[in-house]
């Protein structure tokens with residue numbers, strides 16, 4: 418049998434603070450053996466043949482016949498993926514000048530891997546529950562984006578908690594409020610109940626879509642929230658969001674796209690079919706999307722392989738996916754860890770194999786991202802030699818990974834990027850969100866700054882802004898959290 422299970426799964430549940438995790442007891446975390454051999458799977462990968470789920474399972478496990486990752490086999494998989502990357506996209510490593518502007522941390526969905534959210538109850542006007550979260554009204558969101566545009570960014574990435582007062586628009590507010598018991602039936606409470614009104618989704622997007630910035634927002638889970646309690650199609654919801662300024666949608670909320678895993682780690686979230694339907698709706702509305710997988714918690718390598726198949730099938734149908742973003746689970750402050758369901762996140766070897774197998778399996782997705790937020794600089798650079806060709810963005814502000822216990826800061830400058838990418842012998846390239854506009858950067862022509870932004874002239878992003886140069890120096894683009902929320 419298998420090497421199968423994620424290194425992070427302790428196999429136990431409950432016990433620790435905060436109670437048990439339903440479903441974790443019965444769940445069979447071991448990966449089943451496949452009918453394929455590791456050697457055959459590797460040969461197919463080297464030949465460029467389309468891989469099956471069994472092939473991917475064998476490659477991710479470096480063979481399901483023995484426990485643990487075999488270091489020699491792992492190197493063979495990484496080498497095949499690195500070669501494929503060079504053939505497909507060459508030696509360029511891309512990155513984007515962007516800002517994360519997350520609007521609210523209020524959320525009742527209760528995902529067990531997430532420490533970004535704060536119980537929405539704490540945000541109510543008459544609540545005396547202390548919390549460190551925030552809600553930014555639309556005007557504040559706009560001010561934050563305006564400020565970052567002046568610095569030279571050209572993408573805003575905005576993902577938020579599912580605030581119960583959020584609705585798509587005024588009509589949606591009326592539909593939600595008309596329920597007999599809106600709080601329990603459709604997770605809705607009117608804005609008046611809260612210390613800060615988040616506005617509608619349309620108002621938030623309209624506020625952030627300013628000055629020619631590319632607005633990357635509205636995950637499938639958020640699109641579900643923006644249509645809850647109605648029979649609206651995802652396509653029409655995304656069309657309305659696009660009319661308000663949305664340019665592309667992040668494919669987070671994917672986690673592991675296998676329902677038996679979702680039942681354990683995010684029972685309150687939409688299921689796999691709904692996630693796919695939302696992404697198809699975004700694509701039908703003419704939007705680009707990204708795709709993600711959050712791995713290294715309770716899932717097996719077989720689940721990872723099944724997830725990759727869902728993404729590849731979606732891309733066969735839509736062609737709308739610009740990149741695959743592996744999200745290495747950060748465990749320290751999460752309910753999954755505190756309750757003893759997992760004892761760690763994925764190992765470095767697992768990170769490397771996920772990137773490599775994504776490159777080999779997703780033959781229809783051009784770009785695979787390495788993340789300095791999740792992995793840090795050194796390991797992030799290593800992942801660029803395992804099949805990845807994109808190194809994320811400047812982001813200026815980070816809340817999801819840092820609240821989960823990540824320690825790699827919330828900003829990288831263009832000079833950091835140029836230095837790191839040239840150090841591994843690759844070519845640094847500034848890209849637009851959709852990768853269609855690219856600018857190769859001459860490493861000798863520093864100091865470096867963005868040039869693709871509507872207000873970018875090559876000046877380093879934080880010039881004249883931060884005495885410490887900004888690296889890891891606290892939220893830059895975002896004001897302190899609304900303590901009064």
Ligand SMILES: C[S@@+](CC[C@H](N)C(=O)[O-])C[C@H]1O[C@@H](n2cnc3c(N)ncnc32)[C@H](O)[C@@H]1O
Nearest residue numbers: 530531533576577636638669670711746747821
């Ligand atoms: C925090 S949510 C925000 C957007 C929205 N609430 C949703 O769920 O789509 C965005 C994504 O962050 C990722 N994430 C959350 N907690 C994480 C953790 N501890 N480690 C790694 N990724 C995490 C998950 O993939 C999640 O879908």
Ligand SMILES: Nc1c(NC[C@H](O)[C@H](O)[C@H](O)CO)[nH]c(=O)[nH]c1=O
Nearest residue numbers: 515517574742788790791809810850
């Ligand atoms: N990987 C993470 C990202 N990636 C966002 C990218 O910077 C960019 O928005 C995307 O590549 C669109 O093309 N953002 C995070 O906040 N955290 C990550 O871990």
Ligand SMILES: N[C@@H](Cc1ccc(O)cc1)C(=O)O
Nearest residue numbers: 576667668669707742817818
């Ligand atoms: N990187 C994702 C978005 C994302 C945002 C925040 C995260 O913590 C993780 C991922 C995308 O571009 O689609």
Ligand code: SF4
Nearest residue numbers: 524526527528531578
């Ligand atoms: S992952 Fe998203 S939906 Fe789940 S608890 Fe966190 S913020 Fe809420």
